[in-house]
Amino acid sequence: MAEIKTVSFIGSGNVATNLAKSFYRKGIKIDIIYSNTIENAQLLANKVGAKAVNNPTEIDIVSDLVVVALKDQIVDAVLSQIKINNALLVHTSGSINSISLAKYSNRYGCFYPFQTFRKEFQVDLYEVYLFVEANSSKDTELLKKTARLFSNKVVEMNSKERKSLHIAGVGLNNFTHYLLSITKQYCKENNLKTEYLTSLLTQTVNNSFYVEEALSLQTGPARRGDVKIIENHISTLESYPKYQKIYKAISQLILDEFHEDKFQL
Numbered sequence: 001m002a003e004i005k006t007v008s009f010i011g012s013g014n015v016a017t018n019l020a021k022s023f024y025r026k027g028i029k030i031d032i033i034y035s036n037t038i039e040n041a042q043l044l045a046n047k048v049g050a051k052a053v054n055n056p057t058e059i060d061i062v063s064d065l066v067v068v069a070l071k072d073q074i075v076d077a078v079l080s081q082i083k084i085n086n087a088l089l090v091h092t093s094g095s096i097n098s099i100s101l102a103k104y105s106n107r108y109g110c111f112y113p114f115q116t117f118r119k120e121f122q123v124d125l126y127e128v129y130l131f132v133e134a135n136s137s138k139d140t141e142l143l144k145k146t147a148r149l150f151s152n153k154v155v156e157m158n159s160k161e162r163k164s165l166h167i168a169g170v171g172l173n174n175f176t177h178y179l180l181s182i183t184k185q186y187c188k189e190n191n192l193k194t195e196y197l198t199s200l201l202t203q204t205v206n207n208s209f210y211v212e213e214a215l216s217l218q219t220g221p222a223r224r225g226d227v228k229i230i231e232n233h234i235s236t237l238e239s240y241p242k243y244q245k246i247y248k249a250i251s252q253l254i255l256d257e258f259h260e261d262k263f264q265l
Contacts, residue, residue: 004064004088004146008032010056010078011069012044014117015092019067022125024048026149031063034078056081063087065146067111072096079104088139094166097159098133109134111143112162113151116173125150131157131165182243189240215257222254227263230255234265 007023009016012035024030030050035041041052053059059082066084068075068091075091079101089105091098092112101108110133115123130151132143140156147154157165180201187194207217221229230251237244248265255263 002064002142004028004142006031006063007065007067008034008059008061008063008087009044009050009067009069010034010059010082011067012037012040013069014119015113016067016069017044017119018117018123018125019069019092019111019113020044020048020050021122022150032059032061034059034082036078059083061085061087065090066105067092068101076100088134088142090134090143094169095163097163098135099159102135107134107136107139109139109143110159110162111147112157114165114169116177126152129153129155131155131162133158133162179246182246186240186243218254218258220254222251223258225255225259225263227255227265230265 006029007020008031009020012033016033020030020033024047030045030048032053033041033045033048033050034053034056035044036054038052038054041054044050045052056078061082061084064087066087066089068079068089070078072093072095075093075096079089082104084105086105086107088107088109089101090109090111091101092110094112094114096110098108098110110131112131112133113125114129114131115125117123128151130147130153132140132147132154133156134140134143144154144156183197184194187197208214211217221227221233234244234248234251237247252265255265
């Protein structure tokens with residue numbers, strides 16, 4: 001089977017940075033790093049021995065693989081200016097339908113690492129699920145083979161399934177992160193150590209993900225229908241409008257789940 005020996009990255013953000021470094025460490029040559037800001041492109045290019053480019057019309061692809069790691073809304077605007085030359089073109093998005101890349105190359109697909117990334121931290125992809133898709137069985141196997149260089153959890157997944165996974169990921173990661181951030185800020189402003197919450201958080205995650213019927217383990221005042229406590233908490237949170245809004249909205253959803261329309265906050 002053919003191998004991916006050279007890669008170009010269209011993008012230099014969090015995902016591109018982590019993937020480019022991972023490819024580079026496996027001995028795969030990085031040809032081009034593109035960013036509309038040359039400083040960002042150069043910063044990553046210097047780390048992986050690549051050429052930095054900030055003008056897409058200057059890109060004439062000779063790589064085996066082109067990885068597009070851009071904001072969804074600008075993918076078309078950028079790719080329409082690049083000579084892909086029928087290289088294997090993949091995006092890294094949970095929400096883009098891979099067939100949208102067909103107008104840029106006859107070989108297209110997805111290389112989707114299901115993890116949250118930051119430029120500052122290099123993520124070890126070994127335990128990260130990598131979801132791949134291609135429009136031919138040959139390229140699907142090629143992407144699987146490439147993905148296995150980094151991860152022992154490689155799964156073929158189509159665009160519809162991946163979109164559903166992305167929605168689940170937003171709920172799990174982005175929403176949870178925001179809630180945790182708001183909670184930490186509340187603790188800070190009330191002179192509470194966040195370490196007081198770590199054991200509770202661990203048990204909550206275990207209850208949610210390692211028990212089949214997680215909803216049956218729901219606890220708390222909303223589960224019990226203790227509206228007096230909820231209303232007291234909401235009142236106490238008057239000086240914390242973001243936390244108050246979240247508290248009220250989620251409490252109402254739990255009340256509706258377990259008590260139908262009996263209680264309205």
